[in-house]
Amino acid sequence: MTTDIWLPLPPDSIEGLPTPEESGFRYLFWDGAQEFPADPADCAFYGVPYLRGPAVAVRPLPGMTSLRVIQTLSAGTDHVVPALGTLHSGVRLCNARGVHEASTAELALTLTLAALRGIPGFVRGQDAEEWRAGFYPALADKSVLIVGYGAIGAAIEERLIPFECARVVRVARSARATAHGEVHALSEMPSLLPEADVVILSTPLTDSTRSLVSSDFLARMKDGALLVNVARGAVVDTDALLAELETGRITAALDVTDPEPLPSGHPLWHAPGVLISPHVGGSTSAFMPRAHRLLRDQLRRFADGGPLAHVVLTTA
Incomplete structure (x- = not known):
């Protein structure tokens, strides 16, 4: 008797999979095409197509x-969780912890440095053949607040260490101690935001974090602060962010937006002080070998x- 395994990557590209002979697995490739590779009723292990929505x-x-x-x-499972009510009990949902931390942390640091040091303006200056000299903010001596201190948040902090930040403050759903120091609870955010020069969002999208970055959140950020989002677009209230950006009081660097993809003509494209990348935090050369290893x-x-690794929840 065979067990159907649906994979979002070609099975023959993944070295070291359990052989059909020893496991009874029948590997089927499905990357989101209109036609299913077989009857879904026979699928026991479902690898969700990546970046298909x-x-x-x-x-x-x-x-x-x-x-x-x-x-x-993906590290986040918010695109799957709402549909779990259609399933029977005992189905384990696992995320891709270990696949995206390095790449996403790299981009968080890249966006932070690019926004602070004025790199978008330099690119525009090069296009216009203009020498845009001057003094620009540095990351050194800045206070950085990381909102969402899971595996990605910790990876971001590791990459901040060589840049001589004045302080790195960690925030997660609940307070705890780590090897790097104290992690504050989300409830402490109002008192932490006014002290941060850079606020980096790396939190999962949940009911408690949807529109976490509200008009009140933004108003508490200090003048001249930078908001960096490598989490999910819906963690930020886009209208509230646009209103704050228009004042010029803060700036933003966003790898994710709401809506996403950001449609042509959306005011966020041309809002003052914003740098946008097209949700490429995990889309690097590091993805494929790590995805293969995970599967x-x-x-x-x-x-x-x-026991499986990285189980986020089990259906009731």
Whole structure:
């Protein structure tokens, strides 16, 4: 008897998968195409297509009556969670912890440095053959607030250490101690925001973080502060951010937006003091080998009947 495994990457590209002979697995490739590779009712392990959007991600779920595992290739699972109510109990949802931390942290640092040091203006100056000399803000001696201190938040802090920041402050859903120091609870944000020169968002999108960056949040940021978002677009209230950017009081560097993709003509494209990248935090040369390793390791665990890694929740 075979067990259907749906993978979002070609199975023959992933070295070291459990062999069909030893595991009974039948590997099927599905990257979100209109046609399913087989009957969803026979799928036991579902690897969610990467960067295909929530509509594609959840489309086969109602028919997956034999499903036991959902594995995303993203750190966030907000595109899948709303559809889990269609499933039977005991389905484990796993995220891609270990795949995106390095790349996303790199981009968070890149956006921070580029925005502070005026790199977008230099590029425009080069296009116009203008020598735009002057003094620009440095990251050195700045106070940085990391909102969302999970694996990605910790990776961001590791990359900030050589840049001689005056202070790095960590915030997560609840307070705790770490090897680097204290992590503050989200409830402490109002008192922490006025002291931060740079606020980096790396929190998951949940009911408690949706529109976390509201008009009140932004108003508490100090004059001249920089907001960097490598989390999810909906963590930020776009209208509130636009209103604040128009005043010129703060600036922003955004890898994610709401709506996303940001449509042509949207006012955020040309808002003063904003730098936008097209949600490429995890889309680097580091992605594929790490995604392969994750899928290989998880399927070995699944074949052996052992505990899976990175389980976010189990359906009731």
